[in-house]
Amino acid sequence: MxxxxxxxxxxxxxxxxxxxxxxxxxxxxxxxxxxxxxxxxxxxxxxxxxxxxxxxxxxxxxxxxxxxxxxxxxxxxxMTGGRSRGWWDEYREYLPSALIDLAELEHYAAGLRVGLTIHIPALLQTTDHARALFREVVPALRQDEIEHRLSFRIRRQKILHEEPHIPYTAIIHEAALRMQFGGAEVSRAQLAHITEVSRLENVSVHVIPFEQGGFPGNGQPFDYVHGAVPQLDTVQLDVHHGCEFLDSEAQLIKYRTVLARMEAIALPEAASRDLIHRISRSI
Structure with missing residues (x-):
């Protein structure tokens, strides 16, 4: 689009x-x-x-x-609903427009599903983990830019806790859980945070273990945002130049299929928490 x-x-x-x-x-x-x-x-x-x-x-x-x-x-x-400002509009001066669009998309979503292989989902990241990621951005961000992105990301996470509770499913490859951004202490705190949030009634976390072997999607991280009806679903891709939004029928079918296949080979919720705990102990 x-x-x-x-x-x-x-x-x-x-x-x-x-x-x-x-x-x-x-x-x-x-x-x-x-x-x-x-x-x-x-x-x-x-x-x-x-x-x-x-x-x-x-x-x-x-x-x-x-x-x-x-x-x-x-x-x-x-979707007409006037043109009232959302909390994300406060950041328009400081952040890329695609990030503002993503927050708006999440706000109106009927449900969210994400699939990641290298990074922890943004809505599950701790502040320290997110800060470590932003410090690796190329070209380098200024300190004020990092702080704006941090506060924006933490504000986005409120969607998992506020009423009405939006259904959220994260499918994460074991590789992402073993990446030690920020060092061992930050990584252990990050894994503990995922475990804690995964116990929310509206949140499901599934891990694809290394021993599963191959998996669909070629490692492309993406968010699948459910609209009020399937025709209004949107896929958000993380790409090197920022965010890309897809909404054609063929694209939506493709990513629904990828998500279904990823979830089919991922561990159940309880087993996923057990694996996260074992990874934390090994760090």
Whole structure:
């Protein structure tokens, strides 16, 4: 999904989904505008996320586009919700826009699943572990940049503890648990923190042990963010230049399959905690 300056990921996604509905209906933007009784530019701006659109207008467009999926229409109408600021907007001046988009995405998610092979999931990291990671960023971050990223990451983690409790599943390869970022003491504290958080009712942690051998996904770390309906799911990839967001049907199917295969070969929750404990004792 291409970015646009000044627009949030949620605004852009609503526009993208409305364009998909129009395309499926076989209508041009000019024809859609005529049905609304306005200029063609209005449809273009709505689909680009530049034009504020009400829930009633979204429902009207869905009717014009002969969309009979009531759950999808309700979910799209809920995405209008004005343009009120979230806590993440306080960081727009200091952090890359993709990180701001990720926090917004998590805030509105119906559920989260992550798959990682080298790093601990961001929502499960301790402050000391995260600080050690940020010190390895290339090019190097200034101290103030590290502190902004730290406070932002810790604020994101509140989503696991606040009401309503969002379902969160982390599938972590044993290799990530053995990486000693920050040294032995920091690593032991990090493993203890994962064990503690994994006991929350809404959190599940599964470990893929070394002896499992091969695993799907080629080691690509990713977050799978569940929307109100499956069509509104999003995949976030960690790449060298930052974050990349995917939302095409083919991409979503691919990563659902990868997650299912990873979870199938991972240890159950209790066995995963036992392995984490053994790793901690060996450090």
């Amino acid at each position: 291409a970015g646009s300056a000044g627009l949030t990921l949620r605004q852009r996604r609503l526009g993208v989904e409305l364009r998909k509905l129009r395309d499926r209906a076989g209508l041009t933007s000019t024809a859609a505008a005529q049905l609304l009784g306005g200029p063609q530019a209005r449809i273009s701006n709505i689909e680009a996320g530049r034009y504020a659109v009400s829930a009633d207008r979204v429902r009207a467009l869905a009717r014009h586009y002969s969309c009979t999926d009531a759950e999808l229409v309700d979910a799209l109408a809920d």
